[in-house]
Amino acid sequence: MPPEAMSEKTENTLSACPMPIGQYTQIVMAHGGGGRLMQQLLERLVRPAFANPHLDQRHDSTVFEVGGNRLAFTTDGYVVKPLFFPGGDIGKLAVCGTLNDLAMSGAKPLFLSAALVIEEGFPVNDLARVLASMNATAQAAGAAIVTGDTKVVENGKGDGLYIATSGIGLIEHGLQIAPAGIREGDAILLSGDIGRHGVAIIAEREGLGFETTVESDCADLSGLVGQLLRAGVELHCLRDLTRGGLAAAVLELAGDAGFDMELSESAIPVAAPVRSACEILGFDPLYVANEGRMVLFVPASAVGRALDVLHAHPLGHDACLIGRVGSVGKGKVSLRNPYDIVRVLDLPSGEQLPRIC
Amino acid sequence: MPPEAMSEKTENTLSACPMPIGQYTQIVMAHGGGGRLMQQLLERLVRPAFANPHLDQRHDSTVFEVGGNRLAFTTDGYVVKPLFFPGGDIGKLAVCGTLNDLAMSGAKPLFLSAALVIEEGFPVNDLARVLASMNATAQAAGAAIVTGDTKVVENGKGDGLYIATSGIGLIEHGLQIAPAGIREGDAILLSGDIGRHGVAIIAEREGLGFETTVESDCADLSGLVGQLLRAGVELHCLRDLTRGGLAAAVLELAGDAGFDMELSESAIPVAAPVRSACEILGFDPLYVANEGRMVLFVPASAVGRALDVLHAHPLGHDACLIGRVGSVGKGKVSLRNPYDIVRVLDLPSGEQLPRIC
Known part of the structure; x- marks a missing residue:
């Protein structure tokens, strides 16, 4: 067999082989769950298939x-x-x-x-x-x-x-609000308390009667972002919290921007009924979905002004400083608890709650 | 009961009532079929819900x-x-x-x-x-x-x-290529033979072995339209033929533009294997889906130039003149057969072939 024919044969055989993502040759629920398996699906299959500079944003x-x-x-x-x-x-x-x-x-x-x-x-x-x-x-x-x-x-x-x-x-602004805009020393702000959407969905789906009905935080953040821009707040990056919750959003940004980051657990607001529902369900609020919350990356000098604008808006009145961007790194995100113990966050591998959005 | 309370009651009752589309209180397959029921769903429910001038295009x-x-x-x-x-x-x-x-x-x-x-x-x-x-x-x-x-x-x-x-x-052109651009006396051109996509899908789905395998006409028409524009062809309106086929496309445009139109049955190309498959299946090729064909509305003076460009392109080599726009009217579309008998076309009410696209 001439070498050309052989190489052609090999290519055909390869392209006919099932292409696994991790150990999977079939799609599982967790491929849509906002965690590590979804990231693998996107990084190993979708992005390479559509490769172009726009996706690299x-x-x-x-x-x-x-x-x-x-x-x-x-x-x-x-x-x-x-x-x-x-x-x-x-x-x-x-x-x-x-x-x-x-x-x-x-x-x-x-x-x-x-x-x-x-x-x-x-x-x-x-x-x-x-x-x-x-x-x-x-x-x-x-x-x-x-x-x-x-x-x-x-x-x-x-x-x-x-x-x-x-x-x-x-x-209409001249900023580059994107992962590439994140800088060492940036403050990480959170626009409000977390976990409402996920708890509202699971309670409604499973007919769970918690003491207080938790409403989804589902909301449009475009008006609030417009006010921040009009107030001249220097925004480096914004990310709304959806599947995978606050943890997945910060982990993704840390990885994409190439910085380590640290969050303060006690600074992250979780409403009492959300916290107690999460305790009953065995969920970590950091990983529970939201649909009307965002993290904001701003230079330390802009924190005061950003919080002023956030606090004056109904979707930002519980906003707070929750962490800082550390030095260039592999995207490690550390969570410091009130006892000064540091836990390194990881993307959930599987599926905490399917069909959340 | 004071009149205000009464009127409020009536409104509440009304808004809680199921809102039927025609006789339907539940969605049926034909609401997605490209025919009259889909038109009713869009006209009675979707358009009113989203009412804005852009949808009116x-x-x-x-x-x-x-x-x-x-x-x-x-x-x-x-x-x-x-x-x-x-x-x-x-x-x-x-x-x-x-x-x-x-x-x-x-x-x-x-x-x-x-x-x-x-x-x-x-x-x-x-x-x-x-x-x-x-x-x-x-x-x-x-x-x-x-x-x-x-x-x-x-x-x-x-x-x-x-x-x-x-x-x-x-x-990048200065034309208004839209239903509102259609004028009395416009020629109606068809870019190629019809019915291939629908026949390809039904044959594959049902495992029907026709003598010749019919391939879908599925194709990107943007290159061909670009060539027509660069050649300076005055395009009044374009419409690709999808669900509901040629008949639904021309009927929709006739209704939206407010003109009666006439098509010549013998001028409409249907490939022999598509025609025989349609005969076996009891389908009218005029209503069978396409995915790479379009109708073009051009002034009579532009027909020669348009056909020259179409014929020089692989997706237009069977293009032909199939009809004319008549006078202002309610959107009646007549089909003249070779014996000069005229049949008035109507939107299919139900579903000829679900899940075609």
């Missing part, structure tokens, strides 16, 4: 320039279960999620799209409620849902309703 | 202006079954669909996004194939997939893989 939205204007572009799919929960529904969640991804680049949201995958048998009235909720949330942010698509799948091939939203926003 | 993509630049924005969900079929797969289909929606505004595709909803148990190798196909199709069009999202749902809550793609394109 490693941010919630991609920023590009058209005719001297900087625009942000983002997309997300929503498969939350149940569709209606205390504090929101899949429609509000989808629109807030997209608005927040735009806001994390400091973009003013302009236009949104919605692609619906509806399961046969889904009540028209529920669909109407979700659409109304989407529109109200978009309008409140000054954005409009301008294009969409509707598909129907057979009963048993969906779960009521899945929504994918995309968004375009306009960047 | 009634086109495949929405056009907006940012800093003097015109951009097009579009989204689509894909639930095609099976995921792999002769001539393509869900990845190629999703990217082509979004490229085509941008092309229908004459936009050059720039950036795409992809939101994946993956069913637990889906083979990683199949996912890799689909992602490679998406990337190859985008790259060939000079576009990049720049942002994305991945969700996983439990086994039995999906059907392998659903994809929602969105796209942003740049409009």
Whole structure:
């Protein structure tokens, strides 16, 4: 066999082989869970498949320039279960999620799209409620849902309703708000208490009757980010907390930016009913999903001004300084507890709570 | 009861009532079928919920202006079954669909996004194939997939893989290529033979062995539209043929633009294997889905030049003149057969073939 034919044969054989992600040749729930397996799916399969410099921005939205204007572009799919929960529904969640991804680049949201995958048998009235909720949330942010698509799948091939939203926003500031903007010594601020969304979802899904009903924190952060920018706060990086919670967000940023970071456990606010629900369920609030909270990376000199703006806004009144960016490193995130004991955080490997968003 | 209380009561009762679309209080497959029921869902529920002037453009993509630049924005969900079929797969289909929606505004595709909803148990190798196909199709069009999202749902809550793609394109011409651009006397051109995608899908899905394997026409039309624009062809409106086929596309445009139209049945090319498959299946090729064909509305004076450009391109070599725009009307579309008998076309009410795209 001539060498060319052999090498061709080898290539064909290789491309026909199942391509595993870690030990997996099939997708498991944890590949969507915001933890290490999702990171492996993205790093080993999705990013290499689509390799381009825009993906290397490693941010919630991609920023590009058209005719001297900087625009942000983002997309997300929503498969939350149940569709209606205390504090929101899949429609509000989808629109807030997209608005927040735009806001994390400091973009003013302009236009949104919605692609619906509806399961046969889904009540028209529920669909109407979700659409109304989407529109109200978009309008409140000054954005409009301008294009969409509707598909129907057979009963048993969906779960009521899945929504994918995309968004375009306009960047009117001159900053580079992105992981690459993080600097040694930056302060890490948190916009509010954590864990509400995850607890609200699990309580509603499993019919758990906690003493106090915990509402999801599901909210649009674009207005708050706009106020920070107008106040001239020097924002280095923003990240909203979703799947994987505060821990996953900070770990991802530490890894992508290439800095070690330290958080103070006692500074991180967790509301009493969320804390007690987490204790009952065996969850660590640091890893529980949020949908209306963000971490902010600002230079130490900007902390006072940033907190002033945050505290004056309904979505930031519990904001606080929770940590600092250390020196260049491999992205180690340490959590210091009140007894000065330091625990190194890790991405969850598996799935704490599926279908959270 | 005072009148105010009464009227409040009535309103509450009304808003709690199921809101039917036609006689339906639950979504049925035909609400996603490209026919009359889908139109009712969009007109009675989705458009009113999101009411804004951009939706009133009634086109495949929405056009907006940012800093003097015109951009097009579009989204689509894909639930095609099976995921792999002769001539393509869900990845190629999703990217082509979004490229085509941008092309229908004459936009050059720039950036795409992809939101994946993956069913637990889906083979990683199949996912890799689909992602490679998406990337190859985008790259060939000079576009990049720049942002994305991945969700996983439990086994039995999906059907392998659903994809929602969105796209942003740049409009570099000065034309208004949209339903509102259609004029009385415009020629209606068709870029190629019809019905291939629908026949390819049903044959693969049902394991039907026709004498000749029909391949889907799934293709990106953005290059061809770019050539028409560069050749200076005055394009009034473009529409790619998808769910509901040629008939649904022309009926929708006739209704939205407010003109009656006439098509010549004998001028509409249908390949022999597609025609015989349709005869066996009881399908009318006019209503069968396509994924790489479009109708073009041009002034009569531009027909020669348009056909020259079309015929010189691999995706347009069978292009032909198939009809004319008549006078202002309610959107009646007549089909004249070779015996000069005229049949008035209507939107299909139900579902000819679900999960075609």
